[in-house]
């Protein structure tokens with residue numbers, strides 16, 4: 399998945415443009431810039447990539463989720479439904495704005511189960527956030543239907559799935575508001591960065607102002623700008639945007655490499671009858687950032703994961719035992735370990751985590767192995783890797 403594997407003169411040129419004129423900030427300093435507006439240019443490129451009316455760059459994917467929710471008016475005491483399998487950023491971003499993350503089961507897409515979402519809706523629910531994990535997607539039509547029935551905001555975290563498509567639309571551009579991360583390990587990177595994507599002009603303008611201290615960005619004198627509402631600083635720098643600008647132009651090339659490498663390994667593993675693959679909803683095409691497969695049970699998956707590590711098969715994850723991506727190991731959330739006091743409303747809202755179990759998600763995550771697809775592997779390396787993986791699995795079954 400990581401674009402940083404293929405850094406080239408293209409990235410260097412864009413960064414040098416910024417260093418040559420010395421304006422590292424994305425707003426203001428019009429006279430000094432010599433025409434370079436890297437963040438603005440990257441926003442336009444992303445609008446074309448996603449076929450969306452508006453893109454607002456921010457400082458990270460986590461910031462993108464917070465800004466997206468805030469821009470649509472989600473805040474204190476509101477419930478946001480999210481999956482139990484995701485990155486910790488999902489609940490962090492929700493809690494940052496004083497809202498309550500409501501974790502629900504995933505299905506064999508490895509993303510939100512629409513039935514679990516329906517069952518979790520309460521009068522306090524304001525939004526549903528699907529997280530397009532590991533390069534693939536949820537059943538977007540079914541999730542949209544739940545949101546429409548209950549008049550809920552539909553948010554799409556596509557941080558791990560840039561380049562994936564559902565029914566002809568790029569992931570991240572389908573829900574009311576989409577979020578991307580361009581951190582160092584994503585398919586395209588800015589070093590650090592993120593984006594909010596939407597066709598809704600009001601949400602976009604809110605995101606634009608909110609991510610820069612509430613500045614209205616009218617005119618060319620920052621000191622004279624007004625603040626229609628309170629904001630914070632989630633800005634991206636020109637240096638980060640410059641890297642992303644070179645990378646986004648290479649996205650089709652990166653996806654093609656991912657697809658080739660993914661397909662070689664998948665073809666080999668498909669020969670093993672006990673190996674099955676995640677469900678991709680009808681009309682969906684993965685970004686090929688990861689190859690996700692299921693083994694018959696937890697013990698086989700654990701042994702396979704260990705044997706992969708022992709035999710030099712890197713970047714394959716068994717999320718059941720991993721601290722970052724699954725509710726099972728998020729004790730800091732379950733025990734509300736916070737540096738500062740959390741509001742009583744959020745504390746009460748999270749009480750369900752003391753008793754709630756996630757058996758359905760356990761069944762999928764326990765048996766799942768998720769392999770990152772790298773861009774820098776040669777064809778021979780990918781073939782050798784696929785064969786070694788198959789030999790290891792066959793030796794364990």
Ligand SMILES: Cc1ncc(COP(=O)(O)O)c(C=O)c1O
Pocket residue numbers: 457458459460461484485487488529531555557558579580581591592
């Ligand atoms: C699904 C998902 N959402 C959000 C994020 C947060 O992105 P960032 O690291 O840019 O804050 C990540 C990062 O790994 C992610 O995987």
